[in-house]
Amino acid sequence: MKKTLAMVLAGGRVEELSVITLFRPKAAVPFAGLYRVIDFPLSNLMNSGIDRIGILSQYRSDSLINHIGSGAAWDMIGSFRGISMLPPMKGTRSSDWYKGTADAVYQNMEFISNYDPDYVLVLSGDHVYHMDYKKLIKFHESVNADLTLAFVKVPKKGAERFGQAIIEDDSREGGRILRYAEKPSRFISPWASMTIYLFSRQALNFVMDEMMKPPETKHFGNDIFPVLLDKKRVYGYKFHSPWAYTRTIDEYWQANMDLLKDNPTFEIENWNVRTNLENKHILDRTPSLFGPNSLVQQSLIHHGCRIDGIVKHSILFPGVHIEEGAVVENSILMFNTIVKKGAKLTQVLSDMRVVFGENSHVGVGELAGTNIEYPNLLNTGITLVGKGTHIPANLEAGKNCIIYPNKRETDFPKTKMENGRTFK
Amino acid sequence: MRDCVAFLLAGGMGSRLNILAKTRAKPAVPFGGNYRIIDFTLSNIMHSGIDQVGILTQYQPYSLMQHIRSGEAWDFIGRSRSARILPPSTGINASDWYRGTADAVAQNLNFAKRFNARQVLVLSGDHIYHMDYRPMMRFHKKRKADITVAMMHVPWRDTKHFGIATVDRDQRILDWQEKPDLAKNNLASMGVYVIEMKYLERVLQNAKGFDFGKNIIHDAVINDRVFAYPFDGYWADVGTLRAFWNSNMDILRRDSGLNLCQWHVRTNLDDEGHVADRLPTRFGKNAQIKNSLISFGCFVDGQVIHSILSPGVRIEKGARVIDSVIMHDVVVKQKAQLTEVIADKRAYFGAQSEIGVGEASQPNEKFPKHIFTGLTVIGKAAQIPAMTKLYRNTIIEPFCGKDVIAAQGLHVGSYVKQRRVKNAVPLTENNFS
Numbered sequence: 049m050k051k052t053l054a055m056v057l058a059g060g061r062v063e064e065l066s067v068i069t070l071f072r073p074k075a076a077v078p079f080a081g082l083y084r085v086i087d088f089p090l091s092n093l094m095n096s097g098i099d100r101i102g103i104l105s106q107y108r109s110d111s112l113i114n115h116i117g118s119g120a121a122w123d124m125i126g127s128f129r130g131i132s133m134l135p136p137m138k139g140t141r142s143s144d145w146y147k148g149t150a151d152a153v154y155q156n157m158e159f160i161s162n163y164d165p166d167y168v169l170v171l172s173g174d175h176v177y178h179m180d181y182k183k184l185i186k187f188h189e190s191v192n193a194d195l196t197l198a199f200v201k202v203p204k205k206g207a208e209r210f211g212q213a214i215i216e217d218d219s220r221e222g223g224r225i226l227r228y229a230e231k232p233s234r235f236i237s238p239w240a241s242m243t244i245y246l247f248s249r250q251a252l253n254f255v256m257d258e259m260m261k262p263p264e265t266k267h268f269g270n271d272i273f274p275v276l277l278d279k280k281r282v283y284g285y286k287f288h289s290p291w292a293y294t295r296t297i298d299e300y301w302q303a304n305m306d307l308l309k310d311n312p313t314f315e316i317e318n319w320n321v322r323t324n325l326e327n328k329h330i331l332d333r334t335p336s337l338f339g340p341n342s343l344v345q346q347s348l349i350h351h352g353c354r355i356d357g358i359v360k361h362s363i364l365f366p367g368v369h370i371e372e373g374a375v376v377e378n379s380i381l382m383f384n385t386i387v388k389k390g391a392k393l394t395q396v397l398s399d400m401r402v403v404f405g406e407n408s409h410v411g412v413g414e415l416a417g418t419n420i421e422y423p424n425l426l427n428t429g430i431t432l433v434g435k436g437t438h439i440p441a442n443l444e445a446g447k448n449c450i451i452y453p454n455k456r457e458t459d460f461p462k463t464k465m466e467n468g469r470t471f472k
Numbered sequence: 473m474r475d476c477v478a479f480l481l482a483g484g485m486g487s488r489l490n491i492l493a494k495t496r497a498k499p500a501v502p503f504g505g506n507y508r509i510i511d512f513t514l515s516n517i518m519h520s521g522i523d524q525v526g527i528l529t530q531y532q533p534y535s536l537m538q539h540i541r542s543g544e545a546w547d548f549i550g551r552s553r554s555a556r557i558l559p560p561s562t563g564i565n566a567s568d569w570y571r572g573t574a575d576a577v578a579q580n581l582n583f584a585k586r587f588n589a590r591q592v593l594v595l596s597g598d599h600i601y602h603m604d605y606r607p608m609m610r611f612h613k614k615r616k617a618d619i620t621v622a623m624m625h626v627p628w629r630d631t632k633h634f635g636i637a638t639v640d641r642d643q644r645i646l647d648w649q650e651k652p653d654l655a656k657n658n659l660a661s662m663g664v665y666v667i668e669m670k671y672l673e674r675v676l677q678n679a680k681g682f683d684f685g686k687n688i689i690h691d692a693v694i695n696d697r698v699f700a701y702p703f704d705g706y707w708a709d710v711g712t713l714r715a716f717w718n719s720n721m722d723i724l725r726r727d728s729g730l731n732l733c734q735w736h737v738r739t740n741l742d743d744e745g746h747v748a749d750r751l752p753t754r755f756g757k758n759a760q761i762k763n764s765l766i767s768f769g770c771f772v773d774g775q776v777i778h779s780i781l782s783p784g785v786r787i788e789k790g791a792r793v794i795d796s797v798i799m800h801d802v803v804v805k806q807k808a809q810l811t812e813v814i815a816d817k818r819a820y821f822g823a824q825s826e827i828g829v830g831e832a833s834q835p836n837e838k839f840p841k842h843i844f845t846g847l848t849v850i851g852k853a854a855q856i857p858a859m860t861k862l863y864r865n866t867i868i869e870p871f872c873g874k875d876v877i878a879a880q881g882l883h884v885g886s887y888v889k890q891r892r893v894k895n896a897v898p899l900t901e902n903n904f905s
Contacts, residue, residue: 335767337765
């Protein structure tokens with residue numbers, strides 16, 4: 049196999065994820081009761097035999113740095129393997145924040161040259177999917193491409209959020225890209241870019257030497273690809289398996305809840321996904337303990353939980369405690385959440401270390417309206433609670449509410465939050 | 473603690489654990505869901521800040537070596553920390569199998585010398601307890617002891633299994649009885665010794681026997697400074713199947729003193745080659761869980777009551793598991809019923825099979841002293857056919873196929889042997905994990 053270097057884009061926050069991405073980039077968002085989103089592309093790379101990786105980080109990189117650790121979790125360790133964190137830096141050539149995907153790669157060309165790869169695989173760390181990049185590389189070689197982009201078929205509704213391409217030739221594998229438009233307002237094709245770009249080294253050098261005019265050139269999708277189509281052999285590779293974009297709260301929610309089905313779309317158990325078990329001390333936790341009055345159905349529960357109450361159709365990350373008489377339904381509770389006696393949670397997405405006080409009721413009641421401040425962001429009834437917040441005892445919070453991180457019990461002005469309210 | 477080196481004795485056969493210890497050393501027997509017995513002592517060593525540990529192996533060391541690997545799981549990593557496996561070897565100094573606990577240490581004294589140890593901590597790898605060894609070291613130094621033995625009070629009926637001491641007011645041991653029929657006291661040795669290095673060198677040269685309890689301590693009490701360090705926490709010797717089962721069940725009793733959540737026991741999750749992470753456990757629509765400890769990577773759609781599940785166990789709809797210890801990747805098919813079962817890794821229970829049926833009216837036919845209280849023990853990867861009834865006190869050997877079990881006349885206390893096939897493929901390393 050030719051030498052391939054992967055550059056993982058993991059710098060973005062994604063505003064639509066609200067309080068969940070206040071303190072971490074999208075790539076570090078917890079997923080499926082154990083993982084971080086970036087575990088999926090990293091495991092794909094490991095399973096594809098690509099073991100030299102640069103991670104382009106920018107927004108709140110500390111949680112990502114913690115999570116990646118030495119890279120040993122993905123076997124990216126040894127003299128010829130490794131994960132390098134590439135945060136923005138000051139220097140002679142590179143003197144500023146990353147202004148976009150192309151700019152981030154541009155600022156790290158020295159890193160790339162040092163490794164001297166045949167191929168550079170640029171990919172997003174924000175998506176959940178299982179893909180063998182070897183097949184992509186094989187396709188790239190078989191059509192003698194300079195650049196190959198991976199695409200997945202999406203419905204027309206919501207397609208305006210993606211780069212779209214018209215791909216020549218109806219072969220199942222893919223073909224030459226005839227037209228590319230980044231997030232076009234008018235639908236041109238159901239083939240949406242997965243933000244996976246495989247460059248032959250010369251093609252990348254060409255882009256970086258000839259086409260980059262900082263600071264104007266920022267993004268591959270906007271500034272490079274539409275022009276490059278005429279200059280180089282640019283191909284589209286069609287991906288035919290499930291792919292989760294999880295860019296909105298609702299998409300994130302659906303992708304997680306899908307795992308609770310009898311036959312989930314995402315068959316994670318067959319994906320050979322790894323995470324860093326040292327992060328959040330997952331390794332040191334005991335198996336979960338279930339008390340004499342516990343009831344747990346249709347749920348995913350990892351280690352370190354203590355369940356004395358009722359849990360239905362929910363996902364619990366390590367270290368969650370559900371006290372006696374508490375009821376948790378249709379909810380996702382991240383690391384070390386504590387649900388005190390008699391508390392009731394319905395359709396709650398709570399970040400790490402949240403405490404739900406005794407007899408607090410969150411997300412209960414009839415669904416009506418949307419979040420008042422962010423109607424497009426939160427309208428399916430999910431109530432969000434930010435990291436480390438302490439919900440006071442007896443608080444009643446309705447649906448589509450947002451409660452910001454690190455609130456103390458005494459910060460809450462009233463004991464009732466109507467549907468759709470935001471507490472900052 | 474740079475001046476102390478730990479020797480962890482992990483070579484024992486554990487024959488009373490019967491088929492659980494048939495393919496692995498006793499310290500490597502799985503315990504408490506995702507641990508192995510040795511994890512408890514290794515974690516104690518780690519939490520006590522001891523940097524060097526030599527692990528003395530002899531019997532079936534493969535699964536143990538696989539488990540300990542570099543020692544990284546217990547932070548025995550870095551330039552001045554390590555966990556070394558010390559197997560018996562032939563050579564100038566060490567020329568034979570370990571003939572006993574003291575002999576094993578004697579043959580590896582160089583390991584302790586290399587680190588300029590002033591004290592040696594001798595530990596056993598087959599006990600379940602949580603102990604900080606540092607206060608014991610201080611106790612030892614303060615009394616200028618030659619040997620300090622950690623001791624605890626046990627019920628009088630159990631004294632015959634232990635080294636028993638009589639002490640004076642300052643905890644100095646005046647009299648030692650090794651596994652006495654008639655004990656003078658109920659203060660029992662936990663098999664935890666702090667020994668002055670210089671003293672140890674001298675005494676091992678002149679030792680008449682090969683065992684710490686039987687020979688070294690027994691003789692030392694007469695002439696030297698031997699003290700008893702009192703311990704009153706939870707401690708269990710899980711050397712018998714019933715003790716092993718009891719101690720597992722103690723995890724589920726809040727007042728038992730065995731508090732996994734507070735003990736911070738570490739294990740090596742990568743040791744079985746399943747280095748990819750297992751998923752969170754999936755609970756189905758029909759799951760009913762009471763009073764249980766459940767590891768990750770399981771699928772549970774049946775009833776689990778007062779039981780321990782290791783990673784990867786599958787309990788199908790309508791199945792019921794009560795008072796049982798179920799190890800890694802066991803499959804319990806629909807409507808199977810398990811009561812008081814210890815099932816080793818990858819055992820398979822066919823649909824509607826019933827295990828642990830009836831009364832414990834007679835002990836196991838082959839091992840009446842190992843199995844007589846009603847437990848049923850299923851060996852690694854044994855396959856119980858659908859609709860089969862296994863009565864109490866039954867033992868099924870590892871790797872028994874469905875046809876072997878189906879051909880048996882089963883009764884209370886049955887012992888089912890793995891059929892020996894001519895030119896059978898010998899057990900491979902994979903079977904030892």
